[in-house]
Amino acid sequence: MSGSGFDYAPAPESRSVVDIKSAYGLFIGGEFVEPHDGRHFKTVSPASEEVLAEVAEAGPADVDAAVAAARRAYERVWSLMPGRDRAKYLYRIARILAERSREFAVLETLDNGKPIKESRDVDVPMASAWFFYYAGWADKLSYAGQGPDPRPLGVAAQVIPWNFPLMMLAWKIAPALAAGNTVVLKPAETTPLSALLFADVCQQAELPAGVVNIVTGAGATGQELVGHPDVDKVAFTGSTEVGKSIARAVAGSTKRVTLELGGKAANIVFDDAPIDQAVEGIVNGIFFNQGHVCCAGSRLLVQESANDELLTSLKRRMATLRLGDPLDKNTDVGAINSAEQLARIHELSDVGDAEGAQRWSPACELPEHGYWFPPTIFTGVTQAHRIAREEIFGPVLSVLTFRTPAEAVEKANNTPYGLSAGVWTEKGSRILWMADALRAGVVWANTFNRFDPASPFGGYQESGYGREGGRHGLAAYLR
Amino acid sequence: MSPTLTSVDDVALSESSLRRFLAGLPGVDAVGAEARAAGLATRSIKTTAKAYALDLAISMVDLTTLEGQDTPGKVRALAAKAVRPDPADPTCPPVAAVCVYGDRVATAVEVLRGSGVHVAGVATAFPSGRASMEVKLADTRDAVAAGADEIDMVIDRGAFLTGRLGQVFDEIVAIRQACTRPDGSRAHLKVILETGELATYDNVRRASWLAMMAGADFIKTSTGKVQPAATLPMVLVMLEAVRDFRDATGTQVGVKPAGGIRSAKDAIRHLVVVNEVAGPDWLDPAWFRFGASTLLNDLLMQRTRQRTGRYSGSDYFTLD
Amino acid sequence: MNDPTATGPARVEVRKTYKLFVGGGFPRSESGRTYAALDAKGGFVANMAKASRKDARDAVVAARKAFPDWSGRTPYNRGQVLYRVAEMLEGRREQFVAQVRAGEGVSERAAAAAVDAAVDRWVWYAGWADKLAQVTGSANAVAGPYFDFSLPEPTGIVAVLAPQASSLLGLVGVLAPAIVAGNTVVVVSSYARPVPAVTLAEVLATSDVPGGVVNVLTGDAAEVGPWLASHMDVNAIDLAGADPELARTLEEAAADNLKRVLRPAGTDWAAEPGIERMVALLEIKTVWHPIGV
DSSP states (O other), X not given: OTTSOOOOOOOBOOGGXXXXXXXXXXXXXXXXXXXXXXXXXXXXXTTTOOEEEEEEOOOHHHHHHHHHHHHHHIIIIITTSXXXXXXXXXXXXXXXXXXXXXXXXXXXXXXXXXXXXXXXXXXXXXXXXXXHHHHHHTTOGGGXXXXXXXXXXXXXXXXXXXXXXXXXXXXXXXXXXXXXOEEEEEOOTTOOHHHHHHHHHHHHTTOOTTSEEEOOOXXXXXXXXXXXXXXXXXXXESXXXXXXXXXXXXXXXXXXXXXXXXXXXXXXXXXXXOHHHHHHHHHHXXXXXXXXXXXXXXXXXXXXXXXXXXHHHHXXXXXXXXXXXXXXXXXXXXXXXXXXXXXXXXXXXXXXHHTXXXXXXXXXXXXXXXXXXXXXXXXXXXXXXXXXXXXXXXXXXXXXXXXXXXXXXXXXXXXXXOSEEEEEOSOHHHHHHHHHHOOOSEEXXXXXXXXXXXXXXXXXXXXXXXXXXXXXHHHTTBO | OOOOOSOHHHHTTSHHHHHHHHHTSOOOOHHHHHHHHHHHTTOOOOHHHHHHHHHHHHHTEEEEOOOTTOOHHHHHHHHHHHHOSOTTOTTSOOOSEEEEEGGGHHHHHHHHTTSSOEXXXXXXXXXXXXXXXXXXXXHHHHHHHTTOSEEEEEOOHHHHHTTOHHHHHHHHHHHHHHTBOTXXXXXXXXXXXXXXXXXXXXXXXHHHHHHHHTTOSEXXXXXXXXXXXXXXXXXXXXXXXXXXXXXXXXXXXXXXXXXXXXXXXXXXXXXXXXXIIIOGGGOSTTTBOEEESTHHHHHHHHHHHHHHSSOOOGGGSOOO | OOOHHHHOOOOOOOOOBOOOBBTTBOOOOTXXXXXXXXXXXXXXXXXXXOOOHHHHHHXXXXXXXXXXXXXXXXXXXXXXXXXXXXXXXXXXXXXXXXXXXXXXXXXXXXXXXXXXXXXXXXXXXXXXXXXXXXXXXXXXXXXXXXXXXXXXEEOSEEEEEOOSSOXXXXXXXXXXXXXXXXXEEEEEOOSSSOHHHHHHHHHHHXXXXXXXXXXXXXXXXXXXXXXXXXXXXXXXXXXXXXXXXXXXXXXXXXXXXXXXXXXXXXXXXTSOOOSHHHHHTEEEEEEEEEXXX
């Protein structure tokens, strides 16, 4: 019996829990409507390249209709409604998301490619928790530190990315609605389905028509939405490049803006770290969600005296990662979200090779169809390497070393970004010193990639501005 | 990070070198360790993997009775079950060992002779360990003389917690010596840390290394008489210790969680942790055991469910 | 003979040529350019240095250099430093009243009220230094075994286009909230009414504010502003003194490195400021640590 190996048999989650329609319209004014010019695009499963559905592409007339619906709902219903009643709608949504969690998890995994264990244990519960948390704020706005009678901003244009489609939707919609705003949200073009299922949740919760509007489309739709003159607030999560173009687009207007953009986080491991947990934190930091995480710990900074041992442990751990069918409950690493993203990861990894860094991946069979990239580390990386400076947004870790705490901080801060950072050491005073010195909006000490609706999240410098989560996240939707 | 273990003898030279070495082991972050164990506990083990795991788990059971009311009759019944856990199914593997008090070893040996099932005797004033060294040694020699081929000893938790690490070390060395039979062969030594009394993961990691350096063949979580007994994160930390100890010294040491593992599901979770933390080398009764009594019947029920496709009931499995 | 001291000709005044305030020193503009500051009636007041692109560059370098020390000081200390500024300003009250009155063309009473308010503003902001963390920070009740807290930190180097009309009170109203939390500043003073800004620089130079924490450029916001707005080592820009068209252009330029932007908002500088201006120049940092034994 011994030595035969413990091969986990396939344990796929059933697809049948979710009913995917062949085509989806736009969710405007509480109804699904066909796009004005009738254009659609396809959304595919990145794990199989199977077409999941046809989705409407919103043009200027559709965006205009959505903003008008949001404006009507804002003026006639939502901004007038007592906070306690807004709260009840948000609580309803939180509960429905929890009740339909399996459905959302499967749909998210199909459309995004992320492992079912993550959509099931992180994305969907977090989305529900976000609504539950902000529901509680809706009738307590005068305690939010924004003065005795804070007012909503109006219509919020929200554009979200493909890495956590439902969770980002919740991060955007929950505080906006709690504060009394109405929204027009555009999900990413590669992952529109969970937002469209969320529209169904809004109907189920009997949320007043027009309070939430979902317009699907690509970059042009997003530009149209952000640039719409009747929008009071723009909230965007995505790339720094697009974030900058939005910042330019709103210049001179009165639109309020929050941007949650890219990062190149340093995960710093000292030689007195709890090594096994540090290895888990590194793995979670860069391979969680295939590294499609803006706050991913993509730069590992290891104290030189611990480098060899840490790399041995890390490689051993990486060899146990299970890559494959995202619907399999034992899958740790799923599919890359799109062919385009896969190409970008290949390009930057090739640059890593060309620049002389040493690439390593565990033996790992990639499925024949779909978009896949193995968990990868580059050692021998320096600050001058492009893979240490540019956001790869994939399961690729660059390993650098340092000698002293000051050097670690200097290297960690030596980036135009400033979203997150990790510190691993058993010495309490050093943790606080490091946390103070790191120029990043979130510092995880002896942990990584933790999120909570009560905890403010957001970046310094080119990682964007404004915070999401907590009282600070609410402030972004109040005046 | 992990201090390089150049020579166990050097480290064990003095109380202070031992303390320095153990204190220098990397710390365990409790929340991280528990999160890792919880993550592994979500593995979904189905069909062929489950069948494999159930049989493996059965073959790893140290079928245990450690009660004041133990009689030769009780031990005989247990030993019979150990050899043929499922009388209705001859393909069911035997368990690894029967684990009894020292004065019941002879009975178990008598029944199990030639069966391949080992006899483990608990010794050293189990479960508290509160007796003089002479008594502990005599207890051990008694069990070995009665034919036990495995000795489950307890460490002196009082000494460990008060920092007398050298004393704990020396006791293990002495008990190991007492496991030697007249022919020069030696009963296997399992060292019980009683993790519930050591309380912290840092202590458990240090005690694991201490026991391994002193010559333990197995490190075992608990006596089963103290709560909490075996928990998944404690076992995880011990599996990390045996993994790292082998990396440092080349010597492989086994792990035995005991107490509190009652369901097949729980046992399979442990096997997942063994597989992914220590590695497949430990997926063998020679290197991993479950100290349990009621666990076996649940394993058998699940095994029958796997084979027949229907749920079984407790009436169909022997109660001994 | 008549006593010449009784009715003689008026004394010939010593005319001043004011300089910039950069890194704690008073350099001339590297461009060598000056312009005449006039009073509200068009009379000559003083020659001012006219700051150039390179002066802006030097000022940013000075501000960056001063940032680690200033932001690293205890809030208690920063509060004391700001309070000291109030004391020093109070000591020069008459001088400021005269300058504000001349530059803004307001009554003696109005000028005195503005100066008094400016002094009070420093006192008000001084008290904020060690309270911002409690008012803007939080302990966050997360659903897990973690200690999680959020604290404000200064955003970094702030470029400020000071209000054009309110030459002292408006200036203090943009300067104090920027530096109280630990930011360092490059401020472009009111073009037409620059004199109080230079006098304030003299106050700062002789108070306990470290060199480089506040850098004052006299000159044209429309000329210097774009260099500051596009400067990649500037972290935020306060456009209080920009007209709408300039503000739009500078906001666009500021997007290149995602500067935090404070748009001009028709602020009444005499009203109680509130904390928005301070908050806008803060970053909230959230720290997580597990709780376990």
